[in-house]
Amino acid sequence: MGRETEDMIVNQKDMLQKEGYLEAVTHLLFQLADDDFILAYRGSEWLGLAPHIEEDVAFSSISQDTMGHAAMFYSLLEELGAGDADKLAHARLAKDRKNAILLELANGPGTYLNEPQYDWAFTVVRNFFYVQAKKVKILSLKNTSYQPMAEAAVKVNMELYYHLLHWKTWFMQLIGAGGEARTRMEKAVTDVFKDLGGLFSQGATAVAFGENQLIDTEEQLIAAWKHEMTPIFDSLEMKMPKKFGMEKGDGRNGEHTQDLEAAIETLSEVYRLDVKASW
């Protein structure tokens, strides 16, 4: 181990001693992990239902990647003593989750097993907007004061490039197609903006994140997102609202919908069976 690395580890230990630091890092990691986890779950529900076979393959690889990112954030939490990573992912109640509400909403009416009528336009918009938001957060996290999170950010960032390219292509093509495709996409865009604010929210922990130099402020992240998205909106002659909504509540503070309750019930059921089976 090099001298530099040793110094870094000593620094890291000092920081974790600092009052409120550990708690702030833990909260941020839960926000990141829970966001990826629930969206990857929603993605996995599309298996066999995507518009065509190639998309089915692509979407499931992306969901797998996203689940990998969630697993990495949960294992950083495990290292901080928050509990077993697998349990954190599968066995926490809805009210303890910190994900943005936008990401937990069902893919559409029906359930995976019972007449799913999933909304592809909504899925494309939600994923594209989310991946761009994740990208600006990850870029900010490259400079976070918590070194293990900065290292994870470098890793995630390289893979995000491809996710972003994928969803951007869908977004541009469907809106560019005009006609019914465009109408449905415009409706989806309006719907997603109603709760997009929740993605950037840092909840009650916003001040602590700033004080501990963990991540940029909500306003900075939103500005960075708009900066990336504006040229795309312009080229498609679409309007972006000035303010993003949070109509269904702030997931960072544990506010959630029935959709999350139902999802957690399903996935924790599977998890309990798995745990039993491995005994």
Add this chain to the structure above:
Amino acid sequence: MLREKVLAALQSVKDPEIDSISILELGMLEDITFHQDRISIKLIPTFMGCPALDIIKKNVEETVAKVKADEKIEVIFALHPPWTSDRITDTGRERLKEFGIAPPPIYIAESGEWQADCPYCGSTYTTLENLFGPTACRSILYCKACKNPFEAMKPVSTLM
């Protein structure tokens, strides 16, 4: 001496999905440390979503255990430094081709675009069919020269 033996053992551990290439040729080995009570092997994962990590870990433990009986083997997956596709060795690139997979392109345009040559006939006359193949690490391309579809390993770099 022991180090060489461990390296030889690691050379025999293949990527569970592409069994012509070893984890060494993929550039996954970062460090081997010989402690008094254990051998610690630090690996860096390629793509996060690639599910083969558990299998690789198990195979490394079993294979290295044969080198020195009664030795405790510890396999650590580290995030730092991040794996990038330029860690694949020249031999590794050849092994991928043998398997019908184009190695990750070395040149990436500033826009992020890249091209991969056909692993079968070497033609540069190829098109990207699907960015995501069956695994997140690979894309599907089509060779217009020999009319074969093929997979290419995606380039990943910290510049992206």
